[in-house]
Amino acid sequence: xxxxxxxxxxxxxxxxxxxxxxxxxxxxxxxxxxxxxxxxxxxxxxxxxxxxxxxxxxxxxxxxxxxxxxxxxxxxxxxxxxxxxxxxxxxxxxxxxxxxxxxxxxxxxxxxxxxxxxxxxxxxxxxxxxxxxxxxxxxxxxxxxxxxxxxxxxxxxxxxxxxxxxxxxxxxxxxxxxxxxxxxxxxxxxxxxxxxxxxxxxxxxxxxxxxxxxxxxxxxxxxxxxxxxxxxxxxxxxxxxxxxxxxxxxxxxxxxxxxxxxxxxxxxxxxxxxxxxxxxxxxxxxxxxxxxxxxxxxxxxxxxxxxxxxxxxxxxxxxxxxxxxxxxxxxxxxxxxxxxxxxxxxxxxxxxxxxxxxxxxxxxxxxxxxxxxxxxxxxxxxxxxxxxxxxxxxxxxxxxxxxxxxxxxxxxxxxxxxxxxxxxxxxxxxxxxxxxxxxx
Ligand code: SAH
Ligand code: SF4
Ligand code: F3S
Numbered sequence: 478x479x480x481x482x483x484x485x486x487x488x489x490x491x492x493x494x495x496x497x498x499x500x501x502x503x504x505x506x507x508x509x510x511x512x513x514x515x516x517x518x519x520x521x522x523x524x525x526x527x528x529x530x531x532x533x534x535x536x537x538x539x540x541x542x543x544x545x546x547x548x549x550x551x552x553x554x555x556x557x558x559x560x561x562x563x564x565x566x567x568x569x570x571x572x573x574x575x576x577x578x579x580x581x582x583x584x585x586x587x588x589x590x591x592x593x594x595x596x597x598x599x600x601x602x603x604x605x606x607x608x609x610x611x612x613x614x615x616x617x618x619x620x621x622x623x624x625x626x627x628x629x630x631x632x633x634x635x636x637x638x639x640x641x642x643x644x645x646x647x648x649x650x651x652x653x654x655x656x657x658x659x660x661x662x663x664x665x666x667x668x669x670x671x672x673x674x675x676x677x678x679x680x681x682x683x684x685x686x687x688x689x690x691x692x693x694x695x696x697x698x699x700x701x702x703x704x705x706x707x708x709x710x711x712x713x714x715x716x717x718x719x720x721x722x723x724x725x726x727x728x729x730x731x732x733x734x735x736x737x738x739x740x741x742x743x744x745x746x747x748x749x750x751x752x753x754x755x756x757x758x759x760x761x762x763x764x765x766x767x768x769x770x771x772x773x774x775x776x777x778x779x780x781x782x783x784x785x786x787x788x789x790x791x792x793x794x795x796x797x798x799x800x801x802x803x804x805x806x807x808x809x810x811x812x813x814x815x816x817x818x819x820x821x822x823x824x825x826x827x828x829x830x831x832x833x834x835x836x837x838x839x840x841x842x843x844x845x846x847x848x849x850x851x852x853x854x855x856x857x858x859x860x861x862x863x864x865x866x867x868x869x870x871x872x873x874x875x876x877x878x879x880x881x882x883x884x885x886x887x888x889x890x891x892x893x894x895x896x897x898x899x900x901x902x903x904x905x906x907x908x909x910x911x912x913x914x915x916x917x
Contacts (some may be wrong), residue, residue, distance in 0.1 A: 482508045483517035483546070488525025490677050490712065491556050494628035498583045498612050499556065506586030518544045519544040520587060522573075523582075524559035526643050528814035532559055554589065557583055558583045558647040565600045577634070578602040579854055583610040604649040609633070613654050613662045625863065625895030631659055631696065632678035636687075637715065639742075640753040640820040641785065641813060644679055647746055651680075653688045656696055660703070667705035672861055672895055675699065675710040682718035694722040701730040707863055707897050708880065710734040716741070717755040719764050724771045735772060736806075736882035739764065740780035744799030745792035748785050753820070758799065765803055773882045776806035776851070777879035783840055784813040784833030786824035793836050793910070800844055806851045806881065808844045814888040848908075855883060855902045855910055862900055862912075864893045876909075885910040 482503050482747050499521065500510055511517050520542045543553050555564055555573040564576025575592055577648075579584050580713045581601040589783040591597030601608075612630055634649040635642075663674060676697070678684060683691040683848050691699075709732055713724075716739055727733045743749055746757045770773055781796060800808070812833040815822040828836075862877035868886050869876075875889035877898070886909055899913035 480518040481509050481511040481516055482519040482521060482589075484521040484523060485516045485538060485542070487522045487531060488523075489681075489834035490628055490675065491630055492523050492525060493629050494677060495582055495737060496521075497577065499523065499585045500582055502586035503589070504586070506590045507893045508586065508589070514542060514545050517546055518549065518551040519554060520551060520557055521554045524555060524557040526558040526562050526647055526816070528811060529816070530814065535559060536572070536895060539567075543572060551820075552589075552593070554585070556585065558643070561602050561604075561647040562643070564602050571725070575599045576602060576912075578604070583612050583780065598864055605826050609649075609652065611654065611658075613658050625670070626665050626865070627650055627671050627674050628677055629659060629663060629666075629674050630677045631652070631681060631684055637680060637755075638820075639719075640751065641782065641816065643816040643819060644817065648679070650741070651683060651687045653685050653690055654878060655685075655688070656685070656690045656699070659696065660699055661775060663700055663703050663706070667703050669893075672699070672706065673708040673710070674706060675712065677712060679713060680715040680718060680724070681711050682714050682720065692719060692720070692722070694726045697733065698726045698730065698820065701726070701733050706732055708732055708884075710736065713736050714739050715743065716761050716764060721767055724767055728771050729850065734882065734899065735880045736779075737768060738778045741796075741803075742780060742782050742794035742821075743792065743798065745788070746795045748788055748792050751787060751824070752782075752785060753823070758795075762803075774881065776883070777803065778807045778809075778882070779803075779805045780809045780811070781840065782811050782813050783836040784822055784826075784828050786815075786826045787848050788813075788828070788836075797840065797843060800840065800847070804851065805844065806849050806883075808840075808846050809835060810840050810844065823917070852883065852905050852908065852910060855879075855881075856905065858902050859899055859915065860885065860902060860912070861897055862887070863897045864889060864895065866894060867891055870886065879910075885909055885912045886915055887912045889914075896898070 484496055486492055487729050522539050525536045552573045552574040554576045555567050560576040561578035567573040568576050633644045633652045636651045638645050682693050860879040862879050864875045864877035866876055868874035874886050876884055876886050876892050880882055899915045902910050902912045904911040
């Protein structure tokens with residue numbers, strides 16, 4: 478009898494892409510995807526370990542999933558970063574039946590088939606090169622039905638070892654996929670209807686440094702030259718490796734996104750050193766200046782951690798001052814969360830959870846105001862958008878994103894999805910820009 482699988486995805490875009498690869502692998506083995514947990518025989522939880530909150534949330538979901546899928550004698554699989562970090566424990570405790578880490582999850586269909594036949598083992602967390610399965614799969618049509626947007630993972634893992642971060646431990650060393658494979662995959666996508674891609678890596682600027690392949694800016698340039706792509710995005714950049722060449726390539730190619738995500742983490746040089754980020758504020762500001770001088774229109778977004786161990790009131794004020802000075806379009810802001818076995822977890826924390834949160838909330842309030850002002854600057858501008866979906870608020874409207882990655886709602890219908898339009902921004906409602914098509 479056909480078995481159905483359900484999948485829930487947490488964490489970063491790489492996990493989203495991994496889930497797509499897993500869906501493909503499961504479908505190849507004859508399993509059928511369902512959006513409904515109660516209707517599934519196999520529930521897959523593709524998890525994230527980056528902060529303890531992320532883990533607690535998934536564990537609660539898994540407990541619920543276990544009851545519902547097991548009610549029908551189904552199985553529960555944990556994949557992704559928590560599978561790598563604590564998969565064997567989760568299996569031992571009975572919360573998961575099988576744990577498959579990021580190295581082997583692209584082959585999850587075969588793994589689960591063997592397991593169901595009673596022949597497979599139940600913990601797959603090797604980080605041996607031999608067990609690494611390439612995740613770029615250049616099949617016509619990509620993953621399932623042709624779609625306007627695709628994630629394209631260009632590197633796996635991370636070797637930067639920022640002192641607070643668990644990613645290098647759970648994802649393993651930097652592995653750059655071959656540029657030829659990536660580019661022929663992108664061509665296949667473009668030929669089969671994809672209009673927009675996002676190149677993914679924990680630090681895309683390090684692309685090729687492990688394998689001696691072309692540098693990131695060349696890969697970006699070659700991707701931009703693929704016919705048929707309306708927009709190319711890339712995340713994440715690391716200030717220590719971000720080269721001026723990237724800005725030139727963006728400037729010279731109208732189909733590369735003007736939204737640059739450049740995680741700052743802290744505005745204090747002392748804290749940046751403790752974080753092992755390998756840049757200081759003067760380097761960061763140098764990049765911001767260069768972007769400003771070279772790109773007519775751009776948006777800058779960032780990640781910031783508050784309450785890193787040893788962060789004084791002065792260090793925190795430095796971060797606030799940077800945020801006010803740089804005026805990011807948006808920021809992902811987090812309260813520091815100690816992660817087991819990372820160097821920062823060994824540093825004594827002086828702040829209580831409440832104090833860390835107070836700092837976070839002060840930062841969020843300031844950034845919110847700036848984000849709103851930046852959005853208001855877009856009023857009356859002409860922007861190019863790619864339509865993504867029907868608006869959540871009205872069936873007579875659609876939502877698309879601009880080249881600065883701002884969501885804009887315009888009148889439209891489902892026929893518009895995947896198409897690009899030039900719009901005039903007319904209004905800001907809540908945090909959403911509203912526009913009208915120029916050709917209507
Ligand atoms: N590779 C990317 C993203 C890593 S995870 C980068 O280098 O920027 C996404 C964000 O989570 C990080 O940028 C950081 O701001 C945050 N983060 C990572 N570890 C954290 C921790 N232990 N506590 C709080 N935030 C953390
Ligand atoms: Fe973590 Fe730093 Fe690697 Fe980003 S670059 S994934 S923050 S270790
Ligand atoms: Fe989370 Fe793993 Fe991504 S820890 S942020 S899912 S690499």
